Amino acid sequence: MSGLGKHFGVDASLSLQDTQEIATYLEKNASKRWTSTDTPLRITESQWFTSKHREVGAAVWKRPAVKNRSNCSACHSGADKGDFDEDRVRIPK
Ligand code: HEC
Known part of the structure; x- marks a missing residue:
């Protein structure tokens, strides 16, 4: 801050x-889950994010339509409304 x-x-x-x-x-x-020594600066570097995206292969993150992990709405079309439901995930080809 x-x-x-x-x-x-x-x-x-x-x-x-x-x-x-x-x-x-x-x-x-x-969150008390992260102690000061291992607090990631970005949500995409957190253990939480990695565990939620275990099934997403390394090559998928590099697709031109995805570009990088922080581009949530590339796969979560409802991201702008806070909708990250697994059932509505669509990974761009
Ligand atoms: C390359 C596509 C892709 C991008 C980009 C992506 N996600 Fe996901 N996300 C997925 C997939 C696929 C799953 C479900 C697969 C799994 O269980 O491993 C998922 C699961 C999730 C879940 C769990 C949903 C549930 O119902 O349990 C959350 C929360 C989530 N993502 C948040 C985010 C956030 C926040 C971002 C951006 C910072 C993001 N995701 C970026 C593909 C993506």
Whole structure:
């Protein structure tokens, strides 16, 4: 939260009040599964993500229509609405 001006190459700065509110929320609710030494910076590097995508082969991630793991909507067409249901996954050829 203290480096939002350089958030993965984007300026995601918030007002001081919003920053404090969100930081307080994160400190109270952050996952306890990840300890400070192995906290991944990106969701796609988390154990959770890897385990959810065990069946996706390495070559699939490199397909032009996928490009990279963070392109959720390439396979999860409802991603923009928060829908990641396994039954509606369609991997582009
Ligand atoms: C290359 C296509 C692809 C991309 C890109 C992708 N996923 Fe998936 N995702 C799948 C497939 C296929 C499954 C189910 C396969 C399995 O069980 O291994 C899945 C499963 C999931 C599940 C579990 C769904 C359930 O019903 O249990 C979640 C949650 C999820 N993905 C989130 C994401 C998020 C968040 C992103 C982006 C950061 C993402 N996925 C990117 C293909 C993809």
